[in-house]
Amino acid sequence: MEELYKYEKELWDKGCDNIAGCDEAGRGPLFGPVVCASVILPHDFQLEGLNDSKKLTEKKREEYYPIIMEKALSVGISIVSAKEIDEINIYEASRQGMLRAVKAMKTKPDYIITDAMPLDGFTDVPHEAIIKGDAKSITIAAASVIAKVTRDHIMYEEDKKHPEYEFCKHKGYPTKKHVELLNKYGIIDGYRHTYGPVKKYLSEHK
DSSP states (O other), rough: OGGHHHHHHHHHHTTOEEEEEEEEESOOSSSSSSEEEEOOOOOOOTTOOOOOOGGHHHHHHHHHHHHHHHHHOOOOOOOOEEHHHHHOOOHHHHHHHHHHHHSSSSSSSSSEEESSSOOTOOSSSSSSETGGGGGHHHHHHHHHHHHHHHEEEEEEHHHHHHHGHHHHHHHTOOHHHHHHHHHHHHTTTBBBBTHHHHHHHHHHHH
């Protein structure tokens, strides 16, 4: 766990008490939003086993989510729709989503660290993009769990509305089965029209 505090400790030593870690979930799916989260943790935060959400089981993420929500000093979440992703592209949607998540927090951070996403043009707070940050920073790891669990829960709700698409299984990602179901049942609201398999379906069903 100690190595996950490297960035935080360096910043705390420089007087940056409130460090916001930012991450997103859902850049790759054909369906649903991208969800961004920003988290500020207390200096004494400990959660054994916390790491990049992609390395955790769903059970572990669900277990960690309420602990992070309870112990964090501040949490901000933003949801960027498929429609907006199509309008501005997924990279820009993720960047703007992180900024919105930061602004949604009750506490203004002294410094922001993100998982590989430069916040170009944002001058309100100093920031740094860390490659593979969700595996190197406890704060970004916490944000990755919040973003992933929030998005999963959105997909469970979509699954209730549209069970034939099996969103609870693939979470909107372009698995072979998902593409088969997309081609069988067609496009519904929530699909990203600029993504390959969806574009292909649309071009074939004009």
